[in-house]
Amino acid sequence: MANExxxxxxxxxxxxxxxxxSIGAEFGGEDDxxxxxxxxxxxxxxxxxxxxxxxxxxxxxKEIAAEVYQNFEDMKDSNADFRxxxxxxxxxxxxxxxxxxxxxxxxxxxxxPMMVEHMLQLTSRVESELFGDFSRVYGVIPVTKxxxxxxxxxxxxxxxxxxxxxxxxxxxxxxxxxxxxxFGDVTFHSFYDPQKKRxxxxxxxxxxxxxxxxxxxxxxxxxxxxxxxxxxxxxRNQLEARIDEWYGVDDLLNxxxxxxxxxxxxxxxxxxAETTGIEEPTDQRNAPYxxxxxxxxMDLPSQTRQRWVQVIMDxxxxxxxxxxxxxxxxxxxxxxxxxxxDELEGFRSSMExxxxxxxxxxxxxxxxxxxMMNPALDEMPGARDDLANMVDQMEAPRLPGQPTWxxxxxxxxxxxxxxxxxxxxxxxxxxxxxxxxxxxxxSFGSQQADFNRAANTLVSQFVDSGTLxxxxxxxxxESVEFDTPFEFAxxxxxxxxxxxxxxxxxxxxxxxxxxxxxxxxQMANQxxxxxxxxxxxxxxxxxxSGKSGETYRGLNSRIEQATKQIAVPAxxxxxGPLKQVLINNGRLNxxxxxxxxxxxxxxxxxxxxVEVKVDRSMYARNYNVKIRADMRFTSEGQRIQEEMELVQxxxxxxxxxxxxxxxxxxxSRLLDARGDQEMIAHLGPPPDLPVTPFGIPPPPPPGxxxxxxxxxxxxxxxxxxxxxxxxxxEPLGPPVAAE
Numbered sequence: 001m002a003n004e005x006x007x008x009x010x011x012x013x014x015x016x017x018x019x020x021x022s023i024g025a026e027f028g029g030e031d032d033x034x035x036x037x038x039x040x041x042x043x044x045x046x047x048x049x050x051x052x053x054x055x056x057x058x059x060x061x062k063e064i065a066a067e068v069y070q071n072f073e074d075m076k077d078s079n080a081d082f083r084x085x086x087x088x089x090x091x092x093x094x095x096x097x098x099x100x101x102x103x104x105x106x107x108x109x110x111x112x113p114m115m116v117e118h119m120l121q122l123t124s125r126v127e128s129e130l131f132g133d134f135s136r137v138y139g140v141i142p143v144t145k146x147x148x149x150x151x152x153x154x155x156x157x158x159x160x161x162x163x164x165x166x167x168x169x170x171x172x173x174x175x176x177x178x179x180x181x182x183f184g185d186v187t188f189h190s191f192y193d194p195q196k197k198r199x200x201x202x203x204x205x206x207x208x209x210x211x212x213x214x215x216x217x218x219x220x221x222x223x224x225x226x227x228x229x230x231x232x233x234x235x236r237n238q239l240e241a242r243i244d245e246w247y248g249v250d251d252l253l254n255x256x257x258x259x260x261x262x263x264x265x266x267x268x269x270x271x272x273a274e275t276t277g278i279e280e281p282t283d284q285r286n287a288p289y290x291x292x293x294x295x296x297x298m299d300l301p302s303q304t305r306q307r308w309v310q311v312i313m314d315x316x317x318x319x320x321x322x323x324x325x326x327x328x329x330x331x332x333x334x335x336x337x338x339x340x341x342d343e344l345e346g347f348r349s350s351m352e353x354x355x356x357x358x359x360x361x362x363x364x365x366x367x368x369x370x371x372m373m374n375p376a377l378d379e380m381p382g383a384r385d386d387l388a389n390m391v392d393q394m395e396a397p398r399l400p401g402q403p404t405w406x407x408x409x410x411x412x413x414x415x416x417x418x419x420x421x422x423x424x425x426x427x428x429x430x431x432x433x434x435x436x437x438x439x440x441x442x443s444f445g446s447q448q449a450d451f452n453r454a455a456n457t458l459v460s461q462f463v464d465s466g467t468l469x470x471x472x473x474x475x476x477x478e479s480v481e482f483d484t485p486f487e488f489a490x491x492x493x494x495x496x497x498x499x500x501x502x503x504x505x506x507x508x509x510x511x512x513x514x515x516x517x518x519x520x521x522q523m524a525n526q527x528x529x530x531x532x533x534x535x536x537x538x539x540x541x542x543x544x545s546g547k548s549g550e551t552y553r554g555l556n557s558r559i560e561q562a563t564k565q566i567a568v569p570a571x572x573x574x575x576g577p578l579k580q581v582l583i584n585n586g587r588l589n590x591x592x593x594x595x596x597x598x599x600x601x602x603x604x605x606x607x608x609x610v611e612v613k614v615d616r617s618m619y620a621r622n623y624n625v626k627i628r629a630d631m632r633f634t635s636e637g638q639r640i641q642e643e644m645e646l647v648q649x650x651x652x653x654x655x656x657x658x659x660x661x662x663x664x665x666x667x668s669r670l671l672d673a674r675g676d677q678e679m680i681a682h683l684g685p686p687p688d689l690p691v692t693p694f695g696i697p698p699p700p701p702p703g704x705x706x707x708x709x710x711x712x713x714x715x716x717x718x719x720x721x722x723x724x725x726x727x728x729x730e731p732l733g734p735p736v737a738a739e
Contacts, residue, residue: 038301047323048247051301060301065318068294068311072229075210076264082440083207086183087271089449093119093182096275097456107467112455114528115448118535122444123177125563126570130177130578130629131170135602137162138582141624151623153612158585160601165198173578176203180432180573184443188428188577189230190584192592195241199588201581204230206440207268209427217439220580221425225439227296228427231264232312233288246312246321256317258287264315290315295326295423308423329419331620340416343403350400351409357397365394426584430577432569444535444569451531458524465516473511480507567631574627582625590619608681636673643670659695660687 040050051057095111131137137159142151162169172188179186187204210229211217217224234242236253243249260280273279281287294311310326313319329337368391372384402409405416431441474486483495499507593616603610630639646666650656656663664686671679692698 040302042307042325043327045324046245046247047300047325048320051323052247061320061323064298064311064323065313065320067298068229068292068313069318071212071227071296072210072292072294075212075229078213079206079210079440083267085446086206087267089182089445090268091271091275092449092452093445094272094275100460104464104467108463110456110459110463112452112459112524112528114455114531115445115452118448118532119178119182119445122181122535122566122569123174125566126181126573127174127177129570129631130574130627131173132629134170135159135163136628138579139626139628141626143621143623147621147623150618153614154586154618154623156601156603156610156612157599157614158582158589160599161199161585161589163602166201169201172201172203176430176577177573179203179205180430180443180577181569182443182445184432184435184441184446186430186573186577188581190426190428190581190588192588194245195238199585199592201585205268207266211439214439216435216437217429218434220429220576222427222429223423223425225296227294229295230293230427231266231315232291232293234291235286235288239289242321248319248321252289252314252317252319252321256289256314257284258289259284259316260287264290291321295427300325310424326424327421328424330422334419337416337419340403340405344406344416347400347403347406347409354397354400361394361396365391368394426587428577428580428584430573432572447534448531451527451534455524455527455531458520458527462516462518462520462524465513465520468513469515471513475509475511477507480504571631574629574631579625579627586619586623586625590616592616593619639673640670643673646670653694655694655696658697659690661689661695 036055038051038054040047044050048061051060054060093115095113095116097109097111100107100109138155140151140155140158142148176186176188183205185206187206187209189200189202189204189209191200191202192198193200208231210231211222211225212227214225222228236258239249239253292311292313292315294313296309297306298309300307300309307325308327310322310324311320312322314321368387372387372391406414408414429439432444433442435441472488479499480496481498483497486494496504593614596613596615598611599614600609600611602608643666647663647670649666650659650663664683667683668680668686671677
């Protein structure tokens with residue numbers, strides 16, 4: 001169970017100690033470890049103060065901190081080149097170009113905005129589709145029919161929570177979509193902020209979240225990685241809010257002043273600061289503390305296997321603030337465990353009743369047999385036989401059946417196997433283009449950056465050529481002397497001495513560079529076209545008018561083909577990190593919501609405020625999440641047209657004209673597509689689903705049909721022809737098989 005606590009104790013066995021205590025006799029020897037083993041609750045809120053009370057606990061904490069720090073540095077170094085390219089590409093995305101050197105210091109520095117244009121086309125389209133109707137981001141599908149109404153409440157509460165209670169959710173998702181397409185990789189961390197008293201879903205770039213070198217990872221929750229780490233930047237007020245939760249916060253605040261420089265290199269942050277003209281302040285008093293949030297498998301004292309832990313550590317001092325075994329009971333196995341516990345309680349209760357009934361049976365049987373020995377029965381003919389028959393007919397109580405999982409019903413200590421513990425994974429990962437190796441994804445942005453650099457170089461060279469063409473130069477012989485410095489100016493007269501006018505042309509030569517080659521601009525346009533195809537963002541998505549002579553259907557066909565290409569990475573984002581974030585939000589609600597509360601939410605259909613009762617146990621059960629966005633990326637007009645065709649379907653299929661449930665659903669979908677959700681309430685409650693094909697009422701029983709006004713009293717005959725029907729004529733009802 002998730003809230004179950006138990007003790008882990010090392011027995012007095014030297015081999016066991018060596019196996020479960022990785023630091024061995026280095027800190028005190030095997031004999032000392034056997035004398036005073038580590039005893040702690042596996043699911044304690046913080047193991048640091050527990051370990052520090054042990055004679056060797058401080059050394060153990062230092063060993064854990066060293067392991068965390070080394071793994072963090074290895075992860076940071078393994079993806080350093082990726083983060084450097086990410087910073088370079090973002091400067092290009094922002095249009096921040098390096099200044100030109102001499103002799104083109106003041107020349108125009110042109111930036112071809114193909115990268116920002118194509119990335120905005122993709123991100124804006126995906127963002128508008130996924131979060132166009134922000135009040136209905138996702139739906140909840142019940143696992144069983146019994147939870148249908150409960151799923152509806154969870155859907156309204158969850159969407160209302162994203163809209164009203166988590167104000168930065170939309171911006172975090174927008175930042176995530178940008179990172180997804182530009183960098184190719186995005187991570188979200190879902191956690192409960194005790195200071196803000198709400199769930200948080202923070203977007204992390206590869207500059208904030210480090211993963212180890214590995215072959216490949218495809219799990220959106222990072223379940224297939226051995227460890228990972230996140231950089232935390234906490235200001236003083238944020239650390240003070242954790243004094244009761246973390247160990248040594250007071251010492252950190254009093255003895256370790258913060259600094260803007262005491263943190264891992266953040267290339268993207270430095271690039272953005274340089275682009276936007278932001279400088280690091282010289283006053284260090286308001287700087288944040290840099291912490292490491294580390295999660296991974298680790299050997300701990302008194303454990304027979306590696307456990308998934310969460311560590312919070314100060315980066316500068318390497319002091320542990322928090323250490324927990326970050327595991328919980330796997331919900332499916334917890335359901336099994338709870339069921340078997342109930343079975344065990346029921347079995348033991350039944351056994352107690354059986355023992356009582358068996359005791360009563362033995363007493364009654366003993367009394368009856370004792371009565372048979374009474375000599376007075378000899379004077380009563382047949383009395384002894386009757387009493388013997390009564391004893392034989394007494395029915396002994398039946399032994400209750402034992403649970404299928406139970407091995408020995410006589411063992412009073414046998415209990416169900418505890419629920420299997422699994423890591424608590426609250427990170428969500430997504431990649432734009434799957435990389436065949438490693439954990440970081442590929443992106444359209446990196447391709448666009450290379451195209452953009454090539455186009456910028458061509459256009460810059462063309463501009464530089466034009467700049468030189470506007471700067472004339474003169475070459476003169478030594479015999480030519482100007483009385484004043486030579487210069488170009490309107491009406492300016494430059495006097496030449498020491499040479500005759502006829503010799504002037506022979507002693508002065510004009511140098512004028514050729515203008516820029518137009519082929520450079522043609523090549524830049526070609527690169528722009530290639531970049532649009534590579535990014536799957538043709539100009540038609542920006543509202544480009546149709547080609548000459550192109551029909552409306554042809555233009556829509558081009559738009560449809562373009563949107564299908566966008567739908568693939570959009571679906572990858574929706575079904576990967578976004579869906580995992582929504583699942584994690586439910587897991588946070590299962591732990592941090594009040595036991596029971598009444599909440600005002602907005603009904604997505606009627607758009608009216610309704611009051612619903614929500615408690616954390618509703619989120620503890622399993623349910624499926626469905627993204628409501630249309631992954632086909634069709635236009636609003638096309639959606640309305642499709643729904644209109646659905647409404648008109650009963651005209652084509654007459655059998656549907658009697659199916660009120662279908663008609664109600666079709667009209668509701670049409671109003672929803674038009675954005676007139678408030679009109680759906682005027683349709684009234686939806687009819688029940690039909691139980692017959694097409695909703696057509698079943699035919700009446702044979703013999704119950706007759707002409708209008710005539711009572712249905714014609715009974716079928718053995719031959720299949722109703723009485724009263726003329727021979728050779730059509731029967732009034734369906735034929736009846738002969739008996």
